[in-house]
Amino acid sequence: MEQLIDLIYGIPVFGLVAQTIGYLVSVLPDISPIVLRSAVPIALAALCGVLCERSGVVNIGIEGTMLVAAFVAWAAGVFLVPVLGGGGPGAIFGITPVLVVALLLAILAGLLVATLHAWLSISVRADQIIAGTIINIAAFGITGYLYSLISSGSPAGAGAFTQFRPPKELIELPLVGWIFDMFLSQGPIGMSLLVLVIVFQVFLFRSRWGLRTRSVGEHPRAAETVGINVVRLRYRNVIVAGAIAALGGAFLSLEVTGSFTQGMTAGRGFIGLAAMIIGRWSPVGAFGAALLFASSAAVGQSIGIAPPPGELGVFVAKLPGQFFDALPYIATIVVLAGLIGKSIPPAADGQPYERESAT
Numbered sequence: 001m002e003q004l005i006d007l008i009y010g011i012p013v014f015g016l017v018a019q020t021i022g023y024l025v026s027v028l029p030d031i032s033p034i035v036l037r038s039a040v041p042i043a044l045a046a047l048c049g050v051l052c053e054r055s056g057v058v059n060i061g062i063e064g065t066m067l068v069a070a071f072v073a074w075a076a077g078v079f080l081v082p083v084l085g086g087g088g089p090g091a092i093f094g095i096t097p098v099l100v101v102a103l104l105l106a107i108l109a110g111l112l113v114a115t116l117h118a119w120l121s122i123s124v125r126a127d128q129i130i131a132g133t134i135i136n137i138a139a140f141g142i143t144g145y146l147y148s149l150i151s152s153g154s155p156a157g158a159g160a161f162t163q164f165r166p167p168k169e170l171i172e173l174p175l176v177g178w179i180f181d182m183f184l185s186q187g188p189i190g191m192s193l194l195v196l197v198i199v200f201q202v203f204l205f206r207s208r209w210g211l212r213t214r215s216v217g218e219h220p221r222a223a224e225t226v227g228i229n230v231v232r233l234r235y236r237n238v239i240v241a242g243a244i245a246a247l248g249g250a251f252l253s254l255e256v257t258g259s260f261t262q263g264m265t266a267g268r269g270f271i272g273l274a275a276m277i278i279g280r281w282s283p284v285g286a287f288g289a290a291l292l293f294a295s296s297a298a299v300g301q302s303i304g305i306a307p308p309p310g311e312l313g314v315f316v317a318k319l320p321g322q323f324f325d326a327l328p329y330i331a332t333i334v335v336l337a338g339l340i341g342k343s344i345p346p347a348a349d350g351q352p353y354e355r356e357s358a359t
Contacts, residue, residue, distance in 0.1 A: 023308040024299065027299070027302045027306070028178070029177075029178035029181075030178075030302070031295075031298045031299070031301070031302045032178050032179070032181060032182035033181055033182050033185040033186070034298040034301060034302075035182070035291060035294050035295045035298040036182050036183065036186060036190065036193075036291070036294070037186065037190060037256070037294075038294035038295075038297045038298055039193075039287075039290040039291045039293070039294035039295075040186075040189065040190045040193050040248070040251050041066065041248040041249070041251050041252055041265070041268045041272075042248075042268050042271050042272045042275055042290040042293055042294060043193055043197070043272070043275065043286065043287045043290035043291075044193065044196075044244055044245060044247050044248030044251070044272070045062045045063075045066060045245055045248050045268055045269045045271070045272025045273070045275075046272040046273070046275040046276040046279065046286035046287070046289065046290055047196060047197065047200060047241075047244050047283055047286060047287075048062050048065070048241040048242070048244045048245040048248075048272070049062060049241075049272055049273050049276040049286070050200070050204075050276050050279075050281050050282065050283055050286055051200070051213075051237050051238075051240065051241040051244065052237065052238050052241045053217065053276065053281060053345060053346060053349050053350075054204065054213050054214055054217045054237075054281060054346060055213055055216055055217050055233065055234045055237040055238065056216055056217040056220060056234060056346060056348040056349055056350070056351065056353065057117075057118070057121050057122065057128060057234055057237075057238050057349075057350070058121075058128040058129060058132065058349060058350040059114075059117060059128070059132055059238065059241065060128070060129055060131075060132025060133055060135075060136065060273070061113070061117050061131065061132035061133070061134075061135030061136055061139075062132075062245050062269035062270075062272060062273065063136050063139075063265055063267065063268070063269025063270055064113065064132075064135040064136035064137075064138065064139030064140070064269070065110050065113045065114060065117075065135070065139070065242055065245040065246060065249065065269070066110075066245050066246070066248045066249035066252070066265045066268065066269050067136075067139045067140060067143055067249060067263070067264070067265045067269075068109050068110070068113050068139045068142075068143060068246075068249065069106040069107070069109050069110045069113075069245070069246035069247075069248075069249030069250050070106070070143075070249035070250060070252045070253040070260055070264055070265065071143040071146065071147065071249075071253070071260055072102075072105050072106045072108075072109040073102045073103060073105065073106035073158070073249070073250040073253045073254050073260075074102075074157045074158070074253045074254075074259060074260035075146070075150060075260070076098075076101060076102040076105040076106070076158065077098055077099070077102045077156075077157035077158025077159070077254075078150060078155040078156070078157055078158075080098045080101055080102065080158065081098055081155075081156055081157070081158060084097050084098050084101070089159070089162060093161045093162055093163075093164065093187055093188045094159070094160070094161055094162035095161065095188075096158070096159065098158040098159070099158050099159060099160075099161060099254060102158040102250075102254060103189075103250050103254060106246050106247075106249060106250035106253075106254070107243050107246045107247065107250070108246075109246060110242040110243050110244075110245055110246020110247075110249065111239055111242050111243055111246070112242075113135060113139070113242055113246075114238055114239045114240075114241060114242020114243070114245070115239055115242070116135065117131055117132060117135055117238060117242070118234070118235050118238040118239060121238070121352070122231055122234050122235060122238070122352070122353070123231075125352035125354065128350050128352075129350075136269075140262075140263060143262070144262045144263070147260060147261075147262055148262075151260075157253075157258060157259055157260070158254065158258070159258050160187075160254055160255055160256070160257065160258030161187040161188055161189065161254055161255045162187065163185055163186055163187050163190075164184055164185065164186060164187070164191070165185070166180055166181060166184040166185060170184075171184075171185075187251075187255040188255075189247055189250065189251040189254070189255050190251065190255065192247070193287075196244065196283075197283045197284060197287045198283075200283040201282065201283040201284045204282070204283065205282075212228050212233060213233065213237060214346070215228065216228060216230050216233050216234060216348070217346035217347070217348055217349060218346050218347045218348060219347065219348060220348050220351075220353045221353075224355065230353050230355070231353065231355065234353070245269070248268070248269075248272075249265065252264055252265065267329065271290075271293055271328060271329070271332050272286075272290065274289070274293070274332045274335070274336050275287075275289035275290045275292075275293060276289075277336065277343050277345075278292075278335055278336070278343070280343055281343075281345065281346065289335075292331070292335070293328050293331055293332060294328070296327040296328050296330075296331045297324075297327060297328045299324075299327070300324030300325065300327050301324075303316055303324060304324065
């Protein structure tokens with residue numbers, strides 16, 4: 001068997017591809033928790049986009065919503081620690097009162113930003129792309145300025161949620177142990193992602209609310225004729241979607257780092273939109289696409305820690321480190337380029353709706 005593998009690996013070009021596949025298969029069980037952790041903010045951004053666009057509203061401002069939520073979560077900790085006290089980490093996920101309040105305030109910030117976008121897109125009927133772009137620019141500028149003011153004194157934030165440690169016997173099970181390790185070796189926000197994906201998948205395609213949401217995104221005029229309040233439903237869904245995006249931002253500052261840096265979302269909101277398109281505007285599909293993009297980042301980390309052997313190791317050693325940092329963005333561009341014209345959005349996506357007069 002080893003001789004056959006060596007023979008395959010020795011074939012020019014094809015052998016290099018085979019070595020890459022073999023390396024990925026061998027490291028997947030070890031990097032699976034990192035893959036899911038990297039996918040959480042992307043998948044939450046994608047879920048936000050699915051809910052908005054299924055309702056007929058394009059939300060380019062997901063990146064800004066996440067950035068505001070990440071900043072508010074960190075800043076809330078800075079101001080609350082002197083009042084409530086940091087205290088020791090709790091027994092479950094390291095939860096403290098400051099962390100809980102910071103998370104709630106981050107979600108509230110996401111709701112407010114989403115309400116602004118909903119008002120501009122639905123009531124004002126402004127161009128939804130421009131409205132989202134304005135939110136992104138404003139979020140980057142305001143959070144950067146406030147961060148420079150607050151961080152000058154090097155204050156301590158709220159800290160970070162800790163990850164759950166599954167039983168060793170569970171993660172060492174043959175074949176399936178790495179799957180348990182992937183989904184259980186996470187913090188509370190990371191674990192909540194799988195619940196949100198399943199809940200939204202079921203409700204969007206198997207509930208009355210989901211049918212109304214999809215009808216509003218496909219044909220709002222027809223939905224209005226059967227008694228659906230299009231404006232109210234769009235408002236509600238966009239605002240709820242803002243809370244989901246806020247979880248993605250809070251994940252970065254309360255679960256990954258316990259701190260804030262300017263522009264720390266690093267394009268994850270836009271990658272989430274790409275995951276939404278690749279997933280064909282479904283929660284499960286968007287989650288799968290987010291895992292695809294996140295795996296490229298995790299593989300880059302794995303190569304830096306444990307490079308592959310043989311010719312593949314020699315080849316990747318010559319690649320600059322910046323190449324692996326850019327892998328998620330390269331994967332996004334490549335996959336999207338192959339799907340242009342093949343993924344069809346909801347028919348009324350991005351189209352302002354004006355209710356007909358009663359006369």
